[in-house]
Amino acid sequence: MRAFTQHQGLVAPMDRSNVDTDMIIPKQFLKSIKRTGFGPNLFDELRYLDEGKPDQDSSQRPLNPDFVLNQPRYKGASVLLARSNFGCGSSREHAPWALDDYGFRVIIAPSFADIFYNNCFKNGLLPIVLEEKVVDKLFDEAEVLEGYQLTVDLEAKTVITPSGESFSFDVDDFRRHCLLNGLDDIGVTLEDAELIKSYEDQRRKTAPWLFGASQ
Amino acid sequence: MAGKTLYDKLWDDHLVKQREDGSALIYIDRQLLHEVTSPQAFEGLRLANRKPWRIDANLATPDHNVPTTDRAKGIEGIVDPVSRIQVETLGKNCDEFGILEFKIMDKRQGIVHVIGPEQGATLPGMTIVCGDSHTSTHGAFGCLAHGIGTSEVEHVLATQCLVQQKMKNMLVKVDGKLGKGVTAKDVVLAIIGKIGTAGGTGHAIEFGGEVLQNMSMEGRMTVCNMAIEAGARVGMVAVDGTTIDYVKGRPFSPTGENWDAAVKYWRTLHSDLDAVFDKVVELDGSEIKPQVSWGTSPEMVADVTGNVPDPAKEEDPIKREGIERALKYMGLQANQAITDIKLDRVFIGSCTNSRIEDLREAAVVVKGRKVADSLKQAMVVPGSGLVKAQAEEEGLDRIFLEAGLEWRDPGCSMCLAMNADKLGQGEHCASTSNRNFEGRQGFGGRTHLVSPAMAAAAAIAGHFVDVRELLN
Numbered sequence: 001m002r003a004f005t006q007h008q009g010l011v012a013p014m015d016r017s018n019v020d021t022d023m024i025i026p027k028q029f030l031k032s033i034k035r036t037g038f039g040p041n042l043f044d045e046l047r048y049l050d051e052g053k054p055d056q057d058s059s060q061r062p063l064n065p066d067f068v069l070n071q072p073r074y075k076g077a078s079v080l081l082a083r084s085n086f087g088c089g090s091s092r093e094h095a096p097w098a099l100d101d102y103g104f105r106v107i108i109a110p111s112f113a114d115i116f117y118n119n120c121f122k123n124g125l126l127p128i129v130l131e132e133k134v135v136d137k138l139f140d141e142a143e144v145l146e147g148y149q150l151t152v153d154l155e156a157k158t159v160i161t162p163s164g165e166s167f168s169f170d171v172d173d174f175r176r177h178c179l180l181n182g183l184d185d186i187g188v189t190l191e192d193a194e195l196i197k198s199y200e201d202q203r204r205k206t207a208p209w210l211f212g213a214s215q
Numbered sequence: 216m217a218g219k220t221l222y223d224k225l226w227d228d229h230l231v232k233q234r235e236d237g238s239a240l241i242y243i244d245r246q247l248l249h250e251v252t253s254p255q256a257f258e259g260l261r262l263a264n265r266k267p268w269r270i271d272a273n274l275a276t277p278d279h280n281v282p283t284t285d286r287a288k289g290i291e292g293i294v295d296p297v298s299r300i301q302v303e304t305l306g307k308n309c310d311e312f313g314i315l316e317f318k319i320m321d322k323r324q325g326i327v328h329v330i331g332p333e334q335g336a337t338l339p340g341m342t343i344v345c346g347d348s349h350t351s352t353h354g355a356f357g358c359l360a361h362g363i364g365t366s367e368v369e370h371v372l373a374t375q376c377l378v379q380q381k382m383k384n385m386l387v388k389v390d391g392k393l394g395k396g397v398t399a400k401d402v403v404l405a406i407i408g409k410i411g412t413a414g415g416t417g418h419a420i421e422f423g424g425e426v427l428q429n430m431s432m433e434g435r436m437t438v439c440n441m442a443i444e445a446g447a448r449v450g451m452v453a454v455d456g457t458t459i460d461y462v463k464g465r466p467f468s469p470t471g472e473n474w475d476a477a478v479k480y481w482r483t484l485h486s487d488l489d490a491v492f493d494k495v496v497e498l499d500g501s502e503i504k505p506q507v508s509w510g511t512s513p514e515m516v517a518d519v520t521g522n523v524p525d526p527a528k529e530e531d532p533i534k535r536e537g538i539e540r541a542l543k544y545m546g547l548q549a550n551q552a553i554t555d556i557k558l559d560r561v562f563i564g565s566c567t568n569s570r571i572e573d574l575r576e577a578a579v580v581v582k583g584r585k586v587a588d589s590l591k592q593a594m595v596v597p598g599s600g601l602v603k604a605q606a607e608e609e610g611l612d613r614i615f616l617e618a619g620l621e622w623r624d625p626g627c628s629m630c631l632a633m634n635a636d637k638l639g640q641g642e643h644c645a646s647t648s649n650r651n652f653e654g655r656q657g658f659g660g661r662t663h664l665v666s667p668a669m670a671a672a673a674a675i676a677g678h679f680v681d682v683r684e685l686l687n
Contacts, residue, residue, distance in 0.1 A: 016540075017533055018412060018512050022652040027633050031280065031297040033254035033304050035365075051640075051658040054297050083533070085413040088446065089652060090631075091348040092252065093364035114416060114448050115348060115362055122366035172380060173236035186263070189374045192232055192240060196376055199231045199242055200269075209469030209477050210244050210341065212271050 002124035003182030007105045008151040009078030013142045014068055019082060020089035021116060025098040028054055038094055039101030043069065069102075079150050081138055082109040086127075087116025096123045106152050108159065110135050121175045124182070126154060128169045154180055218487025220384045221451055222419040225359035225484070229342045231376055240376045244341040247327040248275035248314070248368070250305040251633070252346025256369035257308040267312050268375040274336050275309050275316040277302045278326045279633045283596050283623035289320045294635065325599020325625040328352040328566035332436065333601055335465025339454045339481040344371055349566045349649065351442040355435035356462070357454035357484040359419075362443065382449065383493040385418035386486075389426040391501035396683035398576060399434030400568060400647065400666035402426060402498075403441040404506035408516040410496055415447030418494060421486060422452050426500035432461040433572035440567045441649050444513040453485035507553050507679055508651045508664040510541035515651070517553050519669065519681045525549040544653055545661050546641060554679050556663065559642035561586075561593035561620075561674040562656070563667050565630035568647035569598030573667040574606050578614045580671035580685055586619035587677030594621040594636070596628040620674060632657045645673035 029041045031054055040058035047069060049062040063070045069077065080099065086109040087095060096119045099107065105125060110132040112120075120127045130138070141161065142148045151160040154176060159167045178185050189196075204211050219227070231240040253275070260267070267273065280298035290306075293299040302319065309316035317323040323330060328349055331337035339357040344350060348362035363377065371377060387406055406422075407414070420442050427435065435452045442450025452458075459478055462468050469477045504518040515538075517523065526538040526549060542549060547556065563569070563577050574597060586593045595615050597603040603625055606612055612622045629636040630648035638644050638660025647670050651662040665673065672682040 017537060020512075020650075020652045022631075022650065022655050026654055026658075027631050030251050030633065031295070031301050033258070033301060035255045035258075045654045045658065085416070085446070088412055089348065089443075089650060091346060091350075091362035091364055093255075093346075093366060096364075111413060111416065113413070113446060115364060115443075119364035119366065122364060172238065174234065174238035174378065177236070184263075185378060186265070186370050186373045189240060189370065189376055189378065193374075195232055196240070196242070196268075196374065200375070203242065207340070207477070207480065209338070209473040 001122070001182050001184060004105070004124050004126050004154055004179045006151070006153050007078065008149055009105060010074065010076055011079045011081050011142045011148050011150050012068055012074040012077035013081040013139050015083065015139065017083035018085045018088055021087055021092050021095040022089055024087070024095040025092065026052065028052065030092060030094050035097055036101055038098035039103070042098040042102040043067070073146050076103070078103050079106045079108065079152070080104050081135070081142055082107055084110045084132070086112050088113035091115045093119045093122070096120045096125050100125050108135065108138065121179055124179065126152065126179065128152065128159060130159065130167055130169055134167050217491045218489040220486040220490040220492060221357060221421050221453055221484060222359065222382070222384055222449070223490070225340065225342065226381060228340070229359065238378050238380055241342060241379045242376055243344050243371050244272060245336060245343045246273045246368070246371050247331055247343065247345035247350070248273060248305070249279060249327050249345070249347065250277045250301045251279045252365050253308065253368055254301065254304045255365045256372060257312070259369040260372055265373045267314070267372045270313050272375060273314045274331070275305060275314055276324050276327055276330055277305050277319055279627045279631065281319055281626040282634050283626050283628050283636055286319070286624040298634065322600035322604065325602065326566045326569065326627055328440065329569060329598030329602065332356065332432070333465070333599055335462055335468035338462060338468065338477070339458055340484050344377065348443045349440050351448060351450040352436050352440040352566060354439040354442065354449055354451035355432060356458055357451060357481065359449060359451070361448040382419045383417055385415055385420045385447065385494040385496070386492040387420055387422050387496045388424035389422070389498045389500045390424040391426065391499045393426055393500050393503065394683070396668060396686050397503050397505060398666040398668055399430055399437040401503055401506045402500065403438045404508065404513070404516045404664060405498060405503045407441065407445045407513050408506070409498065410445055412444060412512055412514045413446040415442060415445040418447050419449035419451065420445065420447040422450060427452055428455065431572055432457060433570045436570065437567055441513070444649055454481045505666065505669050505682055507669065509545065509547060509553065510538070511544055511651055511653050512541070513649070513651060513664060515541055519553050519679060521553055523547050523549060523551045523553065554681070556643060557589070557678045558645050558673055559591050560638060560644040561590060561670050562629040562644055562646040562648065563594070563670050564596030564598070564628050565648035566598065566627070567649045568667050569596060569602065571602050571605050573647065574602070574611050577667040577671035578611045580668050580682060581618040581620065581675060582614050584618055584675045586674045589677040590674060592621065593619065593674040594623055594629070596623040597625050599625050629656055631655060645670045645679065
């Protein structure tokens with residue numbers, strides 16, 4: 001996995017709460033058996049005026065001029081500023097894959113849905129929870145100041161604004177460690193293979209009905 | 216020391232390692248696999264040259280992409296080549312790694328969350344995961360069950376464990392007695408309406424109280440299925456006689472001495488009387504009316520006797536904007552009566568409501584009646600091949616067909632429209648599924664979440680009606 005230590009990037013403000021994963025990447029694009037190539041269909045139904053289909057050249061499609069990512073000032077944005085309960089709904093990891101493929105590295109919101117939040121960390125994408133009033137302030141600044149960038153430091157757990165204001169955020173130690181070092185967490189878990197085996201042996205004795213029962 | 220909640224017990228029983236950083240390794244007893252969220256996980260295993268840790272813990276079936284017509288053609292019947300590749304890929308992966316799969320032609324094929332319980336592959340006390348957020352369904356059996364992403368599917372395949380942080384405990388207690396025509400679906404929609412789509416975020420919800428105690432397993436599955444729509448990955452109900460009776464005699468269920476030992480353990484799977492919950496929400500079941508969602512989030516629900524809300528009356532600006540946006544998308548007017556919403560299609564199915572009891576509930580309503588001429592389509596999609604066979608044995612298919620509903624083959628179907636079953640732009644659908652998000656059932660489609668009984672009643676009337684009037 002790609003490591004994440006620090007990132008500075010242009011901010012795109014998406015002023016809408018309860019953005020669900022169907023909205024992030026609609027179902028017709030989940031038919032792919034790959035992990036990449038979802039970027040052109042990120043927010044497909046908001047971003048384009050027509051109905052998106054798999055395997056189509058999205059560069060030829062009519063854009064919705066009102067959608068934030070279609071505004072020239074947000075071109076190249078890598079920090080998505082969002083509202084509460086971002087990523088609710090389906091567990092599809094295609095949602096973080098699409099955000100990542102588009103070029104986002106950081107998502108900042110007052111709250112995230114659990115499964116989406118977890119999926120981000122598996123893909124080198126950093127979801128940051130900041131207090132609602134701080135997010136409000138960042139929205140105000142990002143909308144007023146063209147070219148507004150934020151600097152995110154995962155080591156120090158801070159978000160720094162262009163004026164030098166710093167906000168700290170929480171992230172649990174294991175996820176932070178994996179992200180900072182770009183660790184494959186399967187590899188980390190397999191370091192405990194013996195422990196898993198001994199748990200399993202014990203469980204085989206106490207709950208034998210859970211093993212080899214397939215018919 | 217305070218007693219343990221059901222979640223605490225399930226967590227403790229599956230804890231392999233508590234790490235110093237607060238994360239934990241939790242052992243997974245069962246993984247269910249389907250074609251959409253597994254291909255990249257199998258590919259990951261291959262790239263890292265890893266093998267599945269425990270093959271017999273996995274069970275697979277294609278469900279999201281399968282057609283609900285023309286199934287005699289098997290995989291060849293999948294017209295969309297991209298869908299077909301995904302279903303074929305699941306088959307190849309399962310064959311390569313030796314994982315049991317109910318393939319498209321197998322009569323046991325169906326929606327993962329229907330077939331697990333049906334086979335007894337879902338047993339009380341298990342930890343169950345699947346790359347699908349509605350895995351919370353299995354919590355109805357006193358399981359710790361939740362949806363995971365594809366990276367975690369790979370992690371479980373490779374290690375039989377998940378890295379987890381313990382969640383908080385939440386109790387949703389529904390006491391009283393449900394009125395006639397009020398179902399499990401209405402209960403869970405009312406709960407989501409009350410606590411909101413983020414009300415359970417970070418929590419494992421235990422559903423309890425008199426209403427849940429008196430509910431069938433099918434009803435409990437409907438409630439737990441939609442825990443995720445309240446933001447909770449996990450929904451659970453304590454094990455009782457109803458659970459044990461349901462599990463008995465199923466293909467994967469234990470027998471003989473193992474059965475006795477299992478039942479003894481399962482009987483302990485309830486929260487202790489002195490257990491402490493971080494959050495408690497109470498509802499009076501006798502006050503719940505049939506529910507209809509009017510907006511684009513499952514929390515946007517109203518009583519069938521009620522009206523579409525007026526954004527002007529909402530004080531919170533973000534909520535007001537949300538209501539305005541939803542009404543615009545849904546093509547509804549503020550203050551419009553719910554019963555004035557006209558429908559184009561009716562969908563009875565999905566992992567929320569496609570089990571035998573759901574089909575019986577709908578059949579009672581349509582029996583001897585006819586689907587409204589104004590509808591373009593009303594379809595019933597059973598949750599599995601075995602549900603379909605059972606329904607046909609009971610003659611439910613005849614009731615539906617005579618009333619003018621279509622009787623389809625099993626799969627996820629129009630719940631998320633990955634196959635050919637979808638809404639056209641601007642069409643209103645009374646749907647027994649779980650999500651009314653924009654575009655969920657088709658580009659520009661407008662979903663109204665309801666119970667099977669309410670969907671059936673709407674099919675007859677062509678618009679929403681209070682099913683209680685039809686049952687009298």
